[in-house]
Amino acid sequence: MAVMITGGAGFIGSHVCVELIRSGQSVVIYDDFSNSHPEVVNRIARITGFAPDVVRGDVRDLAALTAALVEHRCTAVVHLAGLKSVADSVRDATGYYDCNLAGSLTLAQAMQRADVRKLVFSSSATVYGEPETLPLREDHRLAPFNPYGRTKLMAEQMLQDIAASADPLKVAILRYFNPVGSHESGLIGEDPYGEPNNLMPYISQVAVGRRPSLSVFGRDYPTRDGTGVRDYVHVVDLAVGHVSALRQLDDVDVINVNLGTGRGTSVLELVDAFASASGRDIPITFAPRRAGDVASYYASSDLAFDMLGWKAERDISAMCADAWKWQRLNPNGYRNA
Numbered sequence: 372m373a374v375m376i377t378g379g380a381g382f383i384g385s386h387v388c389v390e391l392i393r394s395g396q397s398v399v400i401y402d403d404f405s406n407s408h409p410e411v412v413n414r415i416a417r418i419t420g421f422a423p424d425v426v427r428g429d430v431r432d433l434a435a436l437t438a439a440l441v442e443h444r445c446t447a448v449v450h451l452a453g454l455k456s457v458a459d460s461v462r463d464a465t466g467y468y469d470c471n472l473a474g475s476l477t478l479a480q481a482m483q484r485a486d487v488r489k490l491v492f493s494s495s496a497t498v499y500g501e502p503e504t505l506p507l508r509e510d511h512r513l514a515p516f517n518p519y520g521r522t523k524l525m526a527e528q529m530l531q532d533i534a535a536s537a538d539p540l541k542v543a544i545l546r547y548f549n550p551v552g553s554h555e556s557g558l559i560g561e562d563p564y565g566e567p568n569n570l571m572p573y574i575s576q577v578a579v580g581r582r583p584s585l586s587v588f589g590r591d592y593p594t595r596d597g598t599g600v601r602d603y604v605h606v607v608d609l610a611v612g613h614v615s616a617l618r619q620l621d622d623v624d625v626i627n628v629n630l631g632t633g634r635g636t637s638v639l640e641l642v643d644a645f646a647s648a649s650g651r652d653i654p655i656t657f658a659p660r661r662a663g664d665v666a667s668y669y670a671s672s673d674l675a676f677d678m679l680g681w682k683a684e685r686d687i688s689a690m691c692a693d694a695w696k697w698q699r700l701n702p703n704g705y706r707n708a
């Protein structure tokens with residue numbers, strides 16, 4: 372009996388594997404390794420003492436998914452495999468709809484065939500679009516303004532229709548804010564291929580000397596210091612939220628909650644926190660705003676607490692300290708493992 376984690380070798384997936392194993396579950400990783408490294412599996416084994424089973428496969432392969440669910444006697448699926456770059460989704464809309472939406476549909480079909488009925492789905496705060504009110508509550512207007520966000524919203528709606536169908540799945544939809552940090556061991560962490568899109572891995576690569584400086588995208592936002600404000604959430608807290616959601620699916624058919632801290636942190640504040648945690652200077656230059664960015668985004672996490680009993684435990688300094696430990700111990704990520 373196992374829980375399948377699609378994308379389980381990725382940044383969030385590897386942390387979810389660790390927390391599921393810690394909660395007593397067996398896990399099987401289903402991953403095509405297009406954006407992750409096989410070394411992650413060894414690291415999960417070093418952290419937990421258990422080496423997860425691994426199936427190399429594509430979420431759009433119905434036969435392979437169905438076979439893996441049956442062979443590993445899966446009781447549930449945590450679906451994390453997907454593409455997550457807003458900018459790339461504009462350039463390659465077809466690829467994003469194919470992977471994120473068609474992939475989620477194929478997984479649902481495979482689960483119905485294999486009679487696996489519990490699904491935890493990785494969604495994103497991007498489904499809200501431009502905030503009308505803050506903090507963002509789950510009943511906020513849903514108006515994503517990029518293909519990535521639309522693939523996530525459409526997948527949410529599709530899965531909720533399937534949950535209400537004659538061949539239902541029980542679905543926990545988790546809307547991530549900004550996952551950052553690493554497991555306290557420093558053995559697993561965020562390892563983007565090429566130049567990082569996201570702020571935290573970019574800062575940590577500057578700190579370790581892989582990049583000369585950070586470009587701060589915009590300093591004229593209506594925020595306390597003019598730079599973008601986001602709700603950064605420790606990836607271990609996020610992973611624990613998945614364990615809680617899976618457990619709650621024993622009693623509830625549909626869950627849809629934010630996973631965030633409820634606190635906003637600006638770019639400059641994160642830079643300062645990382646400099647303090649690492650003892651490294653983070654040179655910055657100011658650049659124009661990045662297309663598609665909004666000024667402020669942070670979650671209401673009340674519903675996650677009410678429905679899952681979950682709230683984030685780790686603060687910004689812990690996120691920075693853990694991210695720095697991972698980067699310091701793995702200056703080139705998993706590649707030199």
Ligand code: WQD
Nearest residue numbers: 455457495497549568569570573586587588599601638664
């Ligand atoms: C955070 C802030 C930037 C890089 C994205 C996705 C979202 C989710 C999380 C999947 C912003 C600023 C960034 C840099 C900077 N992914 N920044 N210099 O854009 O909030 O969300 O990742 O679910 O869907 O859109 O995160 O880390 O890219 O940016 O100044 O080199 O840092 O302008 O204010 P974002 P981010």
